[in-house]
Amino acid sequence: MKRDAATLLYGNAVAGIAITLLTSSFLVFAFSYPVIDVYKLVWWCGMFTLLLIRSIDTLWWNLKLKHSDFDGEASVKRFAFGANITAIMWSIYLIYSTTHSNEMELTSTIIAVASMAGGSVAVLNAHKFTTLFFPFALLFPGSIALLLSGIYSLQLLGILGFSFSIVILAIAKKSADFTLHTLFLKNENSVLIHQMEEKVKQRTQKIFELSNIDPLTGLYNRSAFLNQLKTLTLSPANSFALLFIDLDGFKKINDVNGHKIGDEILRNTATRINTFTEDSSFVCRWGGDEFLIAFISKQIKRLQAIGVKVSMDDFGTGYSSLSVMQDLAVDIVKIDRSFVNKLDNNENAIISAIMNISSSLNFLVVAEGVETIQQEKVLLELGVHYLQGYYYAKPLEVGHIKGYLDENYKQTSR
Known part of the structure; x- marks a missing residue:
């Protein structure tokens, strides 16, 4: 005035x-x-x-x-x-x-x-x-x-x-x-007039949230997420990566601890996903314990910068080639068991070459299918970072996992 x-x-x-x-x-x-x-x-x-x-x-x-x-x-x-x-x-x-x-x-x-x-x-x-x-x-x-x-x-x-x-x-x-x-x-x-405009904005936002936002997590719901993806696909210049996240064992948590604890886990999961995604990305609670992330960035290095890890499985077979390894700038490469099985015949040149490449390109190597102590010895001498296979443990039922972990903890503590 x-x-x-x-x-x-x-x-x-x-x-x-x-x-x-x-x-x-x-x-x-x-x-x-x-x-x-x-x-x-x-x-x-x-x-x-x-x-x-x-x-x-x-x-x-x-x-x-x-x-x-x-x-x-x-x-x-x-x-x-x-x-x-x-x-x-x-x-x-x-x-x-x-x-x-x-x-x-x-x-x-x-x-x-x-x-x-x-x-x-x-x-x-x-x-x-x-x-x-x-x-x-x-x-x-x-x-x-x-x-x-x-x-x-x-x-x-x-x-x-x-x-x-x-x-x-x-x-x-x-x-x-x-x-x-x-x-x-x-x-x-x-x-x-200002107060009325603010109320209109608030009500418009409320309507938008009711129709587009998941009330529990605050993320896009399935309908809003699909609409965003349709908008992206209208232009050939737009490219994105679609990530699917599923919470294993979530149903058991709900059954044992109740829906209140389950809801808290879903909220915390949504918060953590939002923390590691960019503003331009779309995050959605697809339903239940399933989440979808659309990364608008087409550069894998930008995804890796926010914590996304790229792993190549069964290297040496199918599409897991050296060119793909270089283009994707992978973080972890898993050697197919077919190469491990030939170690007994001293055919370890390929694994040695992979280790040399891993040192140059700065990625970790996992060897699968280790079944004998001789294979373990050779792979460790070659500098393989992680080993897995029946030599260490065979598939276990859920009830036997705790006993197995306790036994191995006692052995490593001695």
Whole structure:
């Protein structure tokens, strides 16, 4: 509201300053020519200086503050101070003119001052105190001076000025009240409109969430995820990788610990997935304990940078070739068991070559199908990082896993 008031006041400042300068110059120089009253000249110099300062302030406000988030209250106070000092300057001039001007000059001065008092109501009504003070300062002191002059004609002008000032003050009060009320309603309407827009945004967001967001995890639901994928497939330039995540054993957790614990696991899983995915990726709870991730990036290295590991299975067979290994920048390569089975015949050149490549390309090697101690010895000598096979353990039922782990822990602890 204060900022709107400052905008109104400064919007009328240029015209007000120009009229004040023109009127003051006319009254001082037109009636005193060719001999100018020294007091009036000093007064005019003071008025000119004041108007110059106000002009600079107005120019600064229009250039620097008008289109910024300025302090409305400070701007209004600064403008009101300048306007009220101007009113005091006019009051001094009128009082002086009652005893140092001829009848024609005094009459012209009263008409000019009264006109400015009436016009001020229209240009200052955004600030109530200034709207009332400006015409009061222009008319009341001068009217009193005329009433005390002892000259009948001047006393009549004093009565007329006193009566006119009362009428002007009444009009000024109504005008200021009306303007301030209008500004209040304008700002109140702006607040109401803003609140309504916020409510519409909130309800729109709520509708979107109900139709597109999984309420438990906060991820896209299946429908929204498919719509996003359809949008991606419209352009041949778009490419993405689709990852499927399934939580093994989740049903047993639900059955044993209850749905509350299960829901907490799903929420934590969604949070962790979001932590390691980019903003441009789409994450979806497909249903139950299944999650889908669409990585928009087509560069595997960017996926690896956020923690995605690329593993090549059964190297040496099918599509698991050296070119694929280089193109995918794999993290782990698993050697097919067919190469391990030939170790007994000392055909280990391929595995040795793979280890040399792993050192150059910085990936880990897993050898599968280890069944004898001789195979283990050769593979370890070749520097293979991980071994697996029946030599270490055969497939176990769930109930036997704990016993197996406990037994191996005791052996390694000795």
